[in-house]
Amino acid sequence: MGTSANTVAGGRGAAVPKDVDYAQYFCTYAFLYHQKEMLSDRVRMDAYFNAIFENKRHFAGKTVLDVGTGSGILAIWSAQAGARKVYAVEATKMSEHARALVKANNLQDVVEVIEGSMEEVTLPEKVDVIVSEWMGYFLLRESMFDSVIHARDRWLKQTGVMYPSHARMWMAPIKTGIGDHKLGDYESTMDDWHNFVDETKTYYGVDMTVLSVRELEEQSEKYINTSLWNNLHPNQVVGTAAIIKEIDCLTATQTDIEKVRSNFSLSITHENTKLCGFGGWFDVHFRGRSEDPTEQEIELTTAPSVDYGTHWGQQVFLLHPPMHLSEGDDLRVSFLMSRSKENHRLMEVELGCEIHQQSGKLLAPFKNKYYIE
Amino acid sequence: MGTSANTVAGGRGAAVPKDVDYAQYFCTYAFLYHQKEMLSDRVRMDAYFNAIFENKRHFAGKTVLDVGTGSGILAIWSAQAGARKVYAVEATKMSEHARALVKANNLQDVVEVIEGSMEEVTLPEKVDVIVSEWMGYFLLRESMFDSVIHARDRWLKQTGVMYPSHARMWMAPIKTGIGDHKLGDYESTMDDWHNFVDETKTYYGVDMTVLSVRELEEQSEKYINTSLWNNLHPNQVVGTAAIIKEIDCLTATQTDIEKVRSNFSLSITHENTKLCGFGGWFDVHFRGRSEDPTEQEIELTTAPSVDYGTHWGQQVFLLHPPMHLSEGDDLRVSFLMSRSKENHRLMEVELGCEIHQQSGKLLAPFKNKYYIE
Numbered sequence: 001m002g003t004s005a006n007t008v009a010g011g012r013g014a015a016v017p018k019d020v021d022y023a024q025y026f027c028t029y030a031f032l033y034h035q036k037e038m039l040s041d042r043v044r045m046d047a048y049f050n051a052i053f054e055n056k057r058h059f060a061g062k063t064v065l066d067v068g069t070g071s072g073i074l075a076i077w078s079a080q081a082g083a084r085k086v087y088a089v090e091a092t093k094m095s096e097h098a099r100a101l102v103k104a105n106n107l108q109d110v111v112e113v114i115e116g117s118m119e120e121v122t123l124p125e126k127v128d129v130i131v132s133e134w135m136g137y138f139l140l141r142e143s144m145f146d147s148v149i150h151a152r153d154r155w156l157k158q159t160g161v162m163y164p165s166h167a168r169m170w171m172a173p174i175k176t177g178i179g180d181h182k183l184g185d186y187e188s189t190m191d192d193w194h195n196f197v198d199e200t201k202t203y204y205g206v207d208m209t210v211l212s213v214r215e216l217e218e219q220s221e222k223y224i225n226t227s228l229w230n231n232l233h234p235n236q237v238v239g240t241a242a243i244i245k246e247i248d249c250l251t252a253t254q255t256d257i258e259k260v261r262s263n264f265s266l267s268i269t270h271e272n273t274k275l276c277g278f279g280g281w282f283d284v285h286f287r288g289r290s291e292d293p294t295e296q297e298i299e300l301t302t303a304p305s306v307d308y309g310t311h312w313g314q315q316v317f318l319l320h321p322p323m324h325l326s327e328g329d330d331l332r333v334s335f336l337m338s339r340s341k342e343n344h345r346l347m348e349v350e351l352g353c354e355i356h357q358q359s360g361k362l363l364a365p366f367k368n369k370y371y372i373e
Numbered sequence: 374m375g376t377s378a379n380t381v382a383g384g385r386g387a388a389v390p391k392d393v394d395y396a397q398y399f400c401t402y403a404f405l406y407h408q409k410e411m412l413s414d415r416v417r418m419d420a421y422f423n424a425i426f427e428n429k430r431h432f433a434g435k436t437v438l439d440v441g442t443g444s445g446i447l448a449i450w451s452a453q454a455g456a457r458k459v460y461a462v463e464a465t466k467m468s469e470h471a472r473a474l475v476k477a478n479n480l481q482d483v484v485e486v487i488e489g490s491m492e493e494v495t496l497p498e499k500v501d502v503i504v505s506e507w508m509g510y511f512l513l514r515e516s517m518f519d520s521v522i523h524a525r526d527r528w529l530k531q532t533g534v535m536y537p538s539h540a541r542m543w544m545a546p547i548k549t550g551i552g553d554h555k556l557g558d559y560e561s562t563m564d565d566w567h568n569f570v571d572e573t574k575t576y577y578g579v580d581m582t583v584l585s586v587r588e589l590e591e592q593s594e595k596y597i598n599t600s601l602w603n604n605l606h607p608n609q610v611v612g613t614a615a616i617i618k619e620i621d622c623l624t625a626t627q628t629d630i631e632k633v634r635s636n637f638s639l640s641i642t643h644e645n646t647k648l649c650g651f652g653g654w655f656d657v658h659f660r661g662r663s664e665d666p667t668e669q670e671i672e673l674t675t676a677p678s679v680d681y682g683t684h685w686g687q688q689v690f691l692l693h694p695p696m697h698l699s700e701g702d703d704l705r706v707s708f709l710m711s712r713s714k715e716n717h718r719l720m721e722v723e724l725g726c727e728i729h730q731q732s733g734k735l736l737a738p739f740k741n742k743y744y745i746e
Contacts, residue, residue, distance in 0.1 A: 020396050039569070101583055104580060205450075205453060206478060214470055215405050
């Protein structure tokens with residue numbers, strides 16, 4: 001998708017001006033504390049470290065592009081694994097620190113840090129490998145993969161490999177106490193609102209009742225219809241998990257990833273449990289390409305885990321009220337995720353569900369809207 | 374200052390595109406919860422309510438402009454006080470709710486809600502009164518008064534009055550426990566950073582020592598050099614307060630308010646106390662104009678108070694380390710506040726201080742930089 005120099009493709013053809021994109025998105029990445037959060041994620045770091053160093057054959061003597069280099073870590077590892085040349089592209093002023101880090105680790109002859117957006121920079125040559133850590137919450141939040149696709153189509157050799165090579169989105173039914181908290185917060189906010197309306201009428205002679213509809217909307221959106229970051233315990237997953245999206249990073253197009261549409265089935269596996277909502281997460285794999293596979297296949301998963309949690313956590317989509325279900329009950333789920341009109345880096349989800357109970361009973365189907373903020 | 378249709382004057386001549394201004398500033402005001410926070414501030418509400426209803430002579434049969442009407446409250450009160458016509462201008466979609474509120478209170482024949490920025494809208498006539506609640510933290514944060522000045526120069530009749538008519542900024546020496554907390558947080562963040570550097574070197578073969586300078590900068594900025602919102606108790610004020618800026622809302626120009634430059638003296642009034650920093654706040658007055666004064670002069674102050682705190686709180690500028698001073702010690706303070714290059718709605722402060730102790734001793738002068746975020 002062609003973009004003019006001062007805009008960023010906004011999905012649905014809507015161009016977002018560069019400086020708005022910076023104010024809304026990029027600016028957090030210019031801060032070291034934010035980079036450090038990701039650099040301190042041992043599961044993430046181990047996966048990329050192993051993916052690169054267990055597969056030196058893909059790097060030694062080769063040219064590499066690191067899309068969104070941040071602190072420069074992946075570029076540095078690529079160079080340490082023997083790359084001939086590494087182009088490390090970073091849109092924010094973090095590039096200056098990446099450059100300093102490269103120099104401090106004596107790799108300035110191999111790693112060239114380039115400040116600019118991937119859609120705008122020009123490289124002197126095509127590359128053998130594109131490495132990038134582009135995954136947002138629930139994989140696609142932030143829509144950074146758009147930039148990886150652009151880089152791949154423009155700068156990856158015909159024989160090139162993608163690191164990671166594959167990505168998948170998963171969903172499962174869950175139980176959680178968060179829903180009760182959120183409902184409680186919502187109810188007390190609405191009580192507070194009603195008191196406020198009474199007082200404003202009494203003391204200030206203005207009747208604000210007509211705004212109650214808007215207040216209800218805003219509060220529902222905030223407490224009930226916005227997905228949450230959470231670090232789920234595996235015990236909270238009360239049924240089977242389903243793959244709702246698969247991406248081949250070598251061939252996926254912008255159109256393929258613009259919307260995520262999936263109909264899938266889940267079964268409850270816990271006896272007498274509560275369905276409080278759905279948890280969503282992702283995994284990526286480093287497999288190389290079929291004609292040129294990795295020696296060592298590496299997986300990075302963000303599934304609920306006791307010891308291997310990541311900074312991504314999982315995304316929780318709450319159901320109000322929770323439903324009492326049991327082992328063998330089936331859920332037929334329709335899922336549609338699209339980009340928000342206001343901000344292509346945020347998402348809107350329509351999640352429909354039909355529940356067929358083991359007893360034969362069919363519960364009233366529902367369809368909920370969620371915002372991934 | 375002239376502005377083209379799609380930009381907002383950014384101070385220092387720098388134009389900020391409208392959509393960036395929206396992404397960085399206006400967007401919070403489109404939310405009802407934010408309006409409600411201000412509408413629930415009884416001191417604020419009482420002051421404007423009384424300013425209008427105790428001075429009906431300025432409103433009855435007159436034309437009024439409410440700059441940044443938000444929910445529409447000031448426009449509604451102006452109409453209830455007898456205004457012939459009220460133009461209520463609001464830049465965000467909150468204008469739709471203001472319109473609904475006007476209608477629900479049967480004032481649609483008097484109050485016309487206009488969605489748009491003050492710099493862009495056209496009114497059918499000039500007005501007798503401009504009413505606006507434009508004050509940000511420490512008065513000028515958010516730089517909304519720019520828009521009031523623009524409105525006044527374009528739309529206020531020669532004989533018109535401003536509500537409020539005057540504004541002042543104040544500073545005083547304070548004691549507070551926050552500084553110790555912040556210093557503790559800072560120190561533990563830096564310890565955590567050094568551990569991180571060691572681990573990244575050990576496990577991942579990358580030496581991040583060179584980034585420590587940047588880390589130190591970011592953390593100092595965050596914990597030490599950024600002013601804080603606080604609700605100070607009057608007991609925390611350990612010396613005299615000084616007026617550091619006075620604004621006549623009828624005559625102030627853009628240039629007058631672009632920078633706040635002041636040299637002032639403060640005296641410590643507490644025996645054996647700690648100077649932990651400076652507190653800044655403001656007051657506004659509703660006095661009308663000399664040829665046409667208010668019948669009832671009203672004051673809205675945000676000075677430290679037990680019972681009359683406001684949502685503005687005060688701004689706290691911390692000193693590290695605190696200094697042990699005593700009654701009679703004098704502070705000569707130089708203060709310079711300018712707009713941030715990156716965002717004209719945020720401020721940067723240079724605060725210099727010389728301390729002359731009662732004993733005759735002169736402590737080492739210091740000069741600190743602060744960000745008002």
